[in-house]
Amino acid sequence: MIEVREEKGQDHEEVSTILRKAFDGEDEVKLVSEIRESTHFIPELSLVALHHRRDPVGYILFSEITISTEKENLTSLALAPVAVVPELQGEGVGSLLIKDGLMRATSLGYRHVVVLGHKEYYPRFGFVPASEQNLSGPFDAGDAFMVKELKKDALKDVSGEVIYPKAFGV
Numbered sequence: 001m002i003e004v005r006e007e008k009g010q011d012h013e014e015v016s017t018i019l020r021k022a023f024d025g026e027d028e029v030k031l032v033s034e035i036r037e038s039t040h041f042i043p044e045l046s047l048v049a050l051h052h053r054r055d056p057v058g059y060i061l062f063s064e065i066t067i068s069t070e071k072e073n074l075t076s077l078a079l080a081p082v083a084v085v086p087e088l089q090g091e092g093v094g095s096l097l098i099k100d101g102l103m104r105a106t107s108l109g110y111r112h113v114v115v116l117g118h119k120e121y122y123p124r125f126g127f128v129p130a131s132e133q134n135l136s137g138p139f140d141a142g143d144a145f146m147v148k149e150l151k152k153d154a155l156k157d158v159s160g161e162v163i164y165p166k167a168f169g170v
Helices: 009-023 027-036 093-107
Strands: 002-006 041-051 055-069 073-084 112-116 145-149 160-163
Touching: 002 093, 009 027, 009 041, 009 055, 009 073, 027 041, 027 055, 027 073, 041 073, 041 093, 055 093, 055 112, 073 093, 073 160
Parallel strands: 073 112
Antiparallel strands: 002 041, 041 055, 055 073, 055 160, 112 145
């Protein structure tokens, strides 16, 4: 039984442990910490997956980014990171976090989400290469840099560059 809820302050250390185990290092721990302390942090989109309503076993964070166009700057979201403890990877916990997070982001009025991730994994959630939507970013990642519209045609007639906060190291 997996339940998803908003992260609480008391979860921070366990979330850091999940990130270390899932990514085998400190980069994502640092990223999450810096985003939490920034204006790009959205508490309602910092989510943990609980196993049997007790133990955090997964984590996902959506934070605000900007799409810079010739006409305006549009607020968007970055999905990064999503992490699941190794012993439960492949069991649907990450998918549950992504689906729940996308639903929450939509209900909060966000119109699109970008991700830099596995190009075989994220299309199942409706992500397409960002280049197909006339978006570029700071990464030379080809089709692994993707976007999903949360509202139909939200990126129609939009062409621009995704600008990440400095926490992302770009």
